[in-house]
Amino acid sequence: MATCSKIQSSNIENKMAVNKQSLTDHLLASATGHFKWPSNAIVFHLPKERELLDDVARRLMLQVYLRASKLDFKTQVVSNADYMSPSGRSPFLCLHMDSHPLIFSEFEKLVTFLESQSLGLTTKLKPQERSDQEAHLSLVRTKLAPALLYQTWASMTNVQRSVTTHGHSLCWPLNQVVPRLQQFKYAWNHWEMYSKPEREVLLDFEHGCGSLSRRLGKDKLFFRDGLTTLDVVLWAHLQACLSFTDPGNELRKIVLQFDNFLDVAPVHEGLLEH
Incomplete structure (x- = not known):
C-alpha cells in the first residue's frame, strides 16, 4: 500500500x-x-x-x-x-x-x-500483410476477448470463482461487495454480451478460434518474417484460457480442440521466461 x-x-x-x-x-x-x-x-x-x-x-x-x-x-x-x-x-x-x-x-x-517509433513488431510487414494482421486481430478482439470477460462475470459456473479471486486479500464484507460491483459494472457496460446465452458466446469463440487456426495452418507463426503482434495477442488469449483448469472452463476445452495452437507455445514461453 x-x-x-x-x-x-x-x-x-x-x-x-x-x-x-x-x-x-x-x-x-x-x-x-x-x-x-x-x-x-x-x-x-x-x-x-x-x-x-x-x-x-x-x-x-x-x-x-x-x-x-x-x-x-x-x-x-x-x-x-x-x-x-x-x-x-x-x-x-x-x-x-x-x-x-x-x-x-x-x-x-x-x-x-x-x-x-519503429520500435514494435510490425515494421517489417508489407502493407498487405499488415491488412491481413489487422483483420485477424479484429477476430481476437470481437470473438475471443469478449468470451474471456463473459466467462469471468456472466457464466454461472465461473462467477463465484471470479468473486473469490477478485476479492482475494480484501476483508469481509469488501471481498464480496467489490467483486459484485465489478460484475455489475461489466453487465452495465456490456449488456448485449451479458444477456447472450452462454452457448452463443462459446460458439462465437469456437468460430473465431477455427478461423485463426486455419490461417495459422501448420506454421508456428503467422508470418515468415518472425513474431508479430498477432502472434503475441492470440497466444496470450489462448494461454489465459489454458491456465484456468477448472472443470467449468469451457474455453479451455475449445482451445484444446486445435492442435496447432499448442505448437506455438514454446516460442512465446521462451520470451516470457527471458
Whole structure:
C-alpha cells in the first residue's frame, strides 16, 4: 500500500510540475521517430492469485510483446494495480521520462505508439500483410476477448470463482461487495454480451478460434518474417484460457480442440521466461 501511495502521489506531483519545455521536446522527439526507450520502464500488475482470465491475457500480451521488441523493463507486483491504472485494469506500463511519467494502460495504444517509433513488431510487414494482421486481430478482439470477460462475470459456473479471486486479500464484507460491483459494472457496460446465452458466446469463440487456426495452418507463426503482434495477442488469449483448469472452463476445452495452437507455445514461453 505504501508503494501505491508513493506512486500515486508521485504521478500527481509530476503531472502538476511538468516542465513545459521538456514535455515539448519529448513530444517532438516522439513525433519525429527519435523516442528513446527509458532504462527504468516498469510493468505493474496484480499478483497471480488476484488475476482473472482477462488480466492474465493482458499481462502476457504486454510482457511478451515488450520482450519480443527487445525493450527492457522490470515488473512490480502490486495488490491494487487495477486501481492504480488509469483505465482501471491491470497491467499498466510506466515509463519514467526526464520530468514526467508516461503511462500506458491500454495495449493497443502502446502498440500504436511503438510502431510509430519503429520500435514494435510490425515494421517489417508489407502493407498487405499488415491488412491481413489487422483483420485477424479484429477476430481476437470481437470473438475471443469478449468470451474471456463473459466467462469471468456472466457464466454461472465461473462467477463465484471470479468473486473469490477478485476479492482475494480484501476483508469481509469488501471481498464480496467489490467483486459484485465489478460484475455489475461489466453487465452495465456490456449488456448485449451479458444477456447472450452462454452457448452463443462459446460458439462465437469456437468460430473465431477455427478461423485463426486455419490461417495459422501448420506454421508456428503467422508470418515468415518472425513474431508479430498477432502472434503475441492470440497466444496470450489462448494461454489465459489454458491456465484456468477448472472443470467449468469451457474455453479451455475449445482451445484444446486445435492442435496447432499448442505448437506455438514454446516460442512465446521462451520470451516470457527471458
